[in-house]
Amino acid sequence: MANPFDLKTILLAKHAQHVVLIHFPIALFISAVAFDFMSQRTNRGGLADTAYYNLLASAFSTIPALATGLLAWQFQLDGQRLKGILLLHLTLACASTVMIWLVWWVHFRARRRAQALPRYRLALECLGVAVIALTGHLGGFLSGVNV
Numbered sequence: 001m002a003n004p005f006d007l008k009t010i011l012l013a014k015h016a017q018h019v020v021l022i023h024f025p026i027a028l029f030i031s032a033v034a035f036d037f038m039s040q041r042t043n044r045g046g047l048a049d050t051a052y053y054n055l056l057a058s059a060f061s062t063i064p065a066l067a068t069g070l071l072a073w074q075f076q077l078d079g080q081r082l083k084g085i086l087l088l089h090l091t092l093a094c095a096s097t098v099m100i101w102l103v104w105w106v107h108f109r110a111r112r113r114a115q116a117l118p119r120y121r122l123a124l125e126c127l128g129v130a131v132i133a134l135t136g137h138l139g140g141f142l143s144g145v146n147v
Contacts, residue, residue, distance in 0.1 A: 018068035019143060025065050026132055028058035029100050033125040036107075040122065052111065055104040062097045069093060085138055092135040099128035 032054035039047035069090070073079070082090060103125055110117045 018065065018072045021061070021065045021068055022136075022139065024061040025058045025096075025100060026136060028054045028061060029103075029132060030129055032058060032103075033129055036117075036125060037122065040117075048117070052104075052107050055100070055107055059101050059104040062100055066093060066097055085141055089135060089138040089142055092131060092138065096128070096132045096135045099124070099131055103128055 032051045035047050035051035035054060039045070039051055073082070073086070073090070077086075103121065106121045106124065107117065
């Protein structure tokens with residue numbers, strides 16, 4: 001039995017880093033959307049600030065998540081041509097990353113200009129949650145969780 005605290009096992013596993021890291025941008029983005037909806041409903045600035053900083057953390061956490069996903073593809077399949085669910089998962093992962101950064105940028109631009117947040121952001125955030133949910137669903141099939 002492997003030692004669960006062995007750094008070599010933890011850091012050099014073929015795809016474990018992606019499976020662990022991917023939960024951060026997902027959870028941060030969904031909680032940011034929830035805080036943004038609550039701030040819209042209650043007009044509380046603190047909730048809007050919380051949403052903004054969750055979006056910021058979510059956006060930056062997409063970088064290692066995407067990088068480890070690409071590394072998992074290289075390690076597991078030796079860089080073979082992608083097809084099927086894996087290709088769709090990678091495509092949706094890129095779309096999810098763009099959506100997260102786009103929503104953060106909308107919030108950033110409004111804060112920088114000291115303007116009210118545009119109303120269309122709520123629809124953009126809902127679309128982002130849907131794309132992320134579909135991406136995660138396909139990732140579950142790839143990891144064997146949803147089999």
